[in-house]
Amino acid sequence: AQSVTQPDIHITVSEGASLELRCNYSYGATPYLFWYVQSPGQGLQLLLKYFSGDTLVQGIKGFEAEFKRSQSSFNLRKPSVHWSDAAEYFCAVDATSGTYKYIFGTGTRLKVLA
Amino acid sequence: GAGVSQSPSNKVTEKGKDVELRCDPISGHTALYWYRQSLGQGLEFLIYFQGNSAPDKSGLPSDRFSAERTGGSVSTLTIQRTQQEDSAVYLCASSYPGVDTQYFGPGTRLTVL
Numbered sequence: 001a002q003s004v005t006q007p008d009i010h011i012t013v014s015e016g017a018s019l020e021l022r023c024n025y026s027y028g029a030t031p032y033l034f035w036y037v038q039s040p041g042q043g044l045q046l047l048l049k050y051f052s053g054d055t056l057v058q059g060i061k062g063f064e065a066e067f068k069r070s071q072s073s074f075n076l077r078k079p080s081v082h083w084s085d086a087a088e089y090f091c092a093v094d095a096t097s098g099t100y101k102y103i104f105g106t107g108t109r110l111k112v113l114a
Numbered sequence: 115g116a117g118v119s120q121s122p123s124n125k126v127t128e129k130g131k132d133v134e135l136r137c138d139p140i141s142g143h144t145a146l147y148w149y150r151q152s153l154g155q156g157l158e159f160l161i162y163f164q165g166n167s168a169p170d171k172s173g174l175p176s177d178r179f180s181a182e183r184t185g186g187s188v189s190t191l192t193i194q195r196t197q198q199e200d201s202a203v204y205l206c207a208s209s210y211p212g213v214d215t216q217y218f219g220p221g222t223r224l225t226v227l
Contacts, residue, residue, distance in 0.1 A: 004156075034215075036218070041220070042220060043117075043118070043205060043218040043219050043220040043221055044157075044205070044207075044218040045218075046215055046216075046217070049215060090156065090157065092157075100145065100162070100209070100216075101147070101159045101162060101170070101173070102147075102149075102157070102159065102216065103159075104149075104156040104157040104158075105156055106154075106155060106156040107156060
């Protein structure tokens with residue numbers, strides 16, 4: 001069965017520092033991959049997505065992610081974190097079972113120190 | 115344009131009562147999804163509607179949960195005889211048909227006392 005693993009439940013970084021959030025998936029083929037961000041009391045906002053092509057994808061708010069087939073990973077990165085980036089981040093895989101149900105990781109909560 | 119809207123934003127109910135949660139998708143989006151986000155857990159798929167096709171109910175956790183979509187637009191998720199374990203944030207999303215980005219609403223936080 002497909003699964004998504006976000007091994008870091010909490011991450012704390014200082015403002016201005018670089019950030020990498022890990023995501024690993026288990027899937028038989030190249031899946032469609034997504035990163036969403038959820039700020040407190042808000043719905044999920046799409047940061048970026050990967051369907052095919054260039055394995056380095058750029059998203060909103062200065063985020064990028066790299067698809068690595070050999071590692072079954074889709075890690076999210078940002079070179080310089082801002083205090084407003086404090087939120088919960090979810091990686092998701094499109095199960096593509098004909099109904100486009102997303103399988104979400106359990107999320108990584110990011111804390112940014114001033 | 116307007117995004118996905120959900121109502122109410124918060125709902126507190128007593129164990130055993132029925133609740134209805136509403137979702138208004140983005141205009142033109144024929145696909146609609148319900149997810150549940152429980153404390154400490156990821157998002158759990160509940161149900162999927164696509165146009166006039168029969169919905170995919172494979173994620174509904176029990177027969178106390180049901181959902182309908184009227185006129186291919188607004189959807190209502192109903193939980194009968196609520197239990198404390200039903201306490202969660204219920205998220206709705208919509209998209210165009212096919213493999214496409216799902217746009218999420220702000221969610222309804224349900225608390226069952």
